[in-house]
Amino acid sequence: MIQNTEIQKLLYRARLQLEEGQHEVALSSLRVLPAEDEKQQREVAYLSGWCYIQSKQWAEAKKVLSPFLERQSKLLEEEPFLKQPGEILEKEPLLEREHLVLSWLHLGIAAVNLSHYEDASLHFSRCLKILHDRRIHLPVVRIKARYSLGMTCLMKGSYSAAIQHYEDALRLCRLSHVEEEVSHIYYGLCHAYRSIGDYVKAMVAGQEALQRYQQREDRPLEARMHHELGRVSFLLGDFRAASDYYTESLALATSYNSPTMIMLNCAMLADLRLAEQRLPEARRYCRLALEMMERVESAHMKGKTYYAIGKVTYAEAREAEGEKRQLLLWETMDWFQRAKTQLEQTQAYADMAEMYGMWGQVLEDVGNMEEAIALWRQGYEILSERKDTK
Helix, strand or coil: CCCHHHHHHHHHHHHHHHHCCCHHHHHHHHHCCCCCCHHHHHHHHHHHHHHHHHCCCHHHHHHHHHHHHCCCCCHHHHHHHEEECCEECCCCCCCHHHHHHHHHHHHHHHHHHCCCHHHHHHHHHHHHHHHHHCCCCCHHHHHHHHHHHHHHHHHHCCHHHHHHHHHHHHHHHHHHCCCCCHHHHHHHHHHHHHHCCCHHHHHHHHHHHHHHHHHHCCHHHHHHHHHHHHHHHHHCCCHHHHHHHHHHHHHHHHHCCCHHHHHHHHHHHHHHHHHCCCHHHHHHHHHHHHHHHCCCCCHHHHHHHHHHHHHHHHHHHHHCCHHHHHHHHHHHHHHHHHHHHHHCCCCCHHHHHHHHHHHHHHHHHCCCHHHHHHHHHHHHHHHHCCCCCC
């Protein structure tokens, strides 16, 4: 049986072959690769879809990427036949250029699902370039690619660029009379404004998104929006509102059985109880988050949760003394190491840089200044290498 590390090497080799333009060789390797778990199977599907797009095998690309696209708007498939607002013509075969832009958009969405945000940025940028260069009129595809590119900028810490992409997408929605995507854009603006510390604008954008999700009775996205508004309220110092938002998000996530959203809300409630200096309750929410983690697939979300738990134990350590303090500091670093193991599987650079900053503080507290400086430098380099990329 091939070891897991060997499978990862084969996946990496296939990716290098793709980047070198050897998509047929890469596809042949992927077809015989013995992916054992679901995560590896999803990686194989993603890379195979990339190969099929390079070789212009549109039907195969769509089939292999379809599991990543379950929540996408029906407008995405209907749009090539929408010539004027309100005027839908009979379906015609897609032109090759239309297949091409849809395929790059789909590949970008698949990359986001795998937390490959830098890959996704390249795919969405390529989609937009083809739309522009070939003057293809597909407004919904352009809007989705534009605000999705904004989301990848968020993950890289390029917040000003993210806001610009979201505002461009909002302008395109108004010009094309497309309402379906507006709520997603406001969600992104809420996240972006929160990230730059403009909490008032974040709250306004978030409330607009929440209202639209509630009108559509979309419980998963409503839960996500309550969670985001909880984070904004927390940063505004309104702990009661934050608790209400997180609790509502938790209730909604429980109603439609989302382990990831339940885990994240428990982690954020732990962070909130920590700020309220209610450490026993913070610990309890940490345990609840860990209990749910076994059912979560996303390395990115697991990493964020481990980081949140580490912050709780770090707060406990700072109030403790002697041997107990040292044990809690080492426990904190263990949680951060677990977070690193998960986050390094992703391209969530902003979250990784934030964790390195806190980890460096812990190392400073245990007297390991050299390693602390190395981590701070690493966190700075992670962002500085990517902030200027759009």
